[in-house]
Amino acid sequence: MSDLVAIVYPSEAKAEEVRQRLLKLQKEYxxxxxxxxxAVKTEQGGIKLNQLVNTTAMGAMTGSFWGLLIGVLFLNPILGVAVGAASGALGGALTDFGIDDSFMKSLSANLQTGNAALFVLIKHMTxxxxxxxxxxxxxxxxxxSLDETKxxxxxxxxxxxAERPAA
Incomplete structure (x- = not known):
């Protein structure tokens, strides 16, 4: 079972810094x-999600591969790559991987403009x-979704x- 943690930071840069630290810790197991x-609240009041994995690009890449393979079988590899990339990108854009996008957007709606929330879905951690x-x-x-003590x-x-004065 996974735990969800959402932490609000004053800027997207600070949230990205923490995400990079967590990815480094993941390499250390x-x-x-x-x-x-x-998730960042924009000046216009909308919520922009900065995903770890771009599902549209991944879909286009895998679609291109399969399109090329099928295109070679039917003697038209260029058409196969084009159709495969387009269908893969569409499938990737419609795929929701990990944390539900609408859940993150609804939680982030109360952020102040410019603030960022880092949503992390954790399988295991020390x-x-x-x-x-x-x-x-x-x-x-x-x-x-951590237990009360954690x-x-x-x-x-x-x-x-936050209580320590900034240096």
Missing amino acids: LITISDAVI ADKVIKEIKDAGGVVLKT EKVLRDALASA
């Missing part, structure tokens, strides 16, 4: 991430080491970073 998305690595970035927990540890760690 301290955390296993299913999805990590940054909580004490992960929190130690991200607590200095600050942030405010928006939503979590959530309190996370909230306290992030709050302690």
